[in-house]
Amino acid sequence: MSIRHGLLALLERGPRYGSQLRTEFESRTGSTWPLNVGQVYTTLSRLERDGLVAQDGEDDQGHALYSITDSGRTELRSWFETPVDRSNPPRDELAIKLAMAVGAPGVDIRAVIQSQRHHTVKAMQDYTRLKAQALADVPANRDEVAWLLVLEQLIFQAEAEARWLDHCESRLVRLAEAAATDPEPEVRTANRAPARTARPRTRR
Amino acid sequence: MSSRAPSRSASSSGSPLSVDAPVLELRALTRTHGTGIAEVHALRGIDLSVHAGELVAVMGPSGSGKSTLLTIAGGLDTATSGQVIIEGQDIAGLGRKGVAALRRRSVGYVFQDYNLIPALTAAENIALPRELDGVSVRKARKEARAALEEMKLLEIADRFPDEMSGGQQQRVAIARALVGDRRLVLADEPTGALDSETGEAVLALLRNRCDRGAAGVMVTHEPRYAAWADRVVFLRDGSIVDQTLTADADSLLAAEGAK
Structure with missing residues (x-):
């Protein structure tokens, strides 16, 4: 499951902070794949390293906000357009x-x-x-x-x-x-x- | 679930704990076809109780005895040994006419191929078993229209079976099985030839009727539809080898098991 792309998809609707992303991810998927906030921040920092998201100030309560970059949007488009790879089945x-x-x-x-x-x-x-x-x-x-x-x-x-x-x-x-x-x-x-x-x- | 008071407190040797007597009870049911070297044991000692409000799915490979079980439970075939008890009555003692009357009054049977009468409209098909049971034509037609309305099928009330889609025919067949407040519904592969959305609509009707107090048994080889049941019974070579429960039914069976 791609947390990276899931977070990009949520960020496309506007800047968000870590625990907000976690909540939205879970309500979208009915908590079927629970995330911990650590995973969210680790993923965000990798996305930032890869230039797909950028830190974007803070909200009123001092939460660090992230927003999607142009290359993040390109990456997200290509994720939606590319079929999920089934040629390498995971071990069952x-x-x-x-x-x-x-x-x-x-x-x-x-x-x-x-x-x-x-x-x-x-x-x-x-x-x-x-x-x-x-x-x-x-x-x-x-x-x-x-x-x-x-x-x-x-x-x-x-x-x-x-x-x-x-x-x-x-x-x-x-x-x-x-x-x-x-x-x-x-x-x-x-x-x-x-x-x-x-x-x-x-x-x- | 309703906690109906036992009208005649457990006359059967069944569990003293269960408040409701089962609507359908199969006891040590066997069915053998043929004799001697050609003898086939279709059922080998089936015990199964189905209570009001409960939908039970029966699954198993072909030849495991699923359909035999259902036809015997519905009085369409006779057991070699054992008992079929419907609403407290052992059908063996009823004679052919008695069984037919009990079937019309208490048992709704849904066939895989719908079994609607081609020369009758939807409403007439539904009214027929009630008319046969002595209900006036006017009342039977009224009930039929009410049943169709409940299923949001009123607009096809005057259509003949060949003017309906498969899904509509099956829903009419279910309306016919449920009309007149019958307490036991038996369904043999009711979703057989239907696409998945229509199949689901049919299941929702069965589920809904059981939630409102009927007891249901459905034979199916489709796990997705079996999953609508409170209990899934697995049949193999004529015996129940296993069964699953939902959390609710779990507590019910725990109470039964404690007897």
């Missing part, structure tokens, strides 16, 4: 866990899948409640609309995970069935029609 703990569970001794992979599915669907239930609350009244402002979008992203992401887990399970079941019925035709014939097993197979 669940994918790694299932990959490791395949054939691991003493591990019931279907139990691993179910326990994750339980957790994921439960999270979706919680998000869906929040969403129902958010939709109880028509979203009144920018922050409420933004929060709804973030919430729905969390739901869609959890849904993708739940679907993938369903898929993994049925894939494993199908593979296990195929492995159980596949080779050794003699064994199968023997099981199905014992009377015929006496027939000599070796005829040359």
Whole structure:
């Protein structure tokens, strides 16, 4: 997640000070990714170093204000215009866990899948409640609309995970069935029609 | 949640702690198709209670028994063993006519493919089960229009099914399932062929009805829709293997578990 660009986007609407940026960032995203004020100031000083923001005096209460520079605006435009890179997927703990569970001794992979599915669907239930609350009244402002979008992203992401887990399970079941019925035709014939097993197979 | 006083204090052997008797109770339900080598166990001992105000989603891979469970709960199929108890009545003792009457009176069933009667308008489709139940035509039509109004569908009251979109047909089917204050709603993949926004509108209707006191069971393979439920039950090979709860339902089950 890009805090840098998030802060630039907020600053584009006018000069702000650190803890104000933090509050606005959180209300826009429903506190889904909480920031501490230290992170905000660290990011601001890097942005200042890179010439994307500049200190811009103080407000009445003596808070140091920051404002976006022209190159900051250019940077922000290009962020909005460039798709988020998906070619380098971040490490996914669940994918790694299932990959490791395949054939691991003493591990019931279907139990691993179910326990994750339980957790994921439960999270979706919680998000869906929040969403129902958010939709109880028509979203009144920018922050409420933004929060709804973030919430729905969390739901869609959890849904993708739940679907993938369903898929993994049925894939494993199908593979296990195929492995159980596949080779050794003699064994199968023997099981199905014992009377015929006496027939000599070796005829040359 | 309402704290209705128990009218007839827990005659069943159920939990003495629960104030409300469940609207639907499945006890040790089994369903076997075929015999001998072709025997298939569709359900292997299902116990499930659904209370007023509760929406339960049933999930599971195809062939896990979800639809069988629902058709038996709705009296459309018969269990091999076990009990289906609807509003305190074991449907096994009701006979075919009794079950049909109970279904019309207490159970709303929503099918994946809507099952509207093509020759009847939306309002007539909704009024039909009430008319069959002996309600006067005038009253049944009035109720139907009220149900359509509640769903903001009054403008399609006089349309025939082939003049409606899929989403409208499904909402009419839900209105038909809910008309006349039925306390149990059973829905089989109610969002099946709908796009995500319409599917969500359908779910909101079910949710709303349960919030207002109905008990609901919905079979779905869509986690996003299951997430609208208070409880998600996972079925595998005819057995309940797991279930999730929301925080509210958690306390409910804790009370039940303490019996």
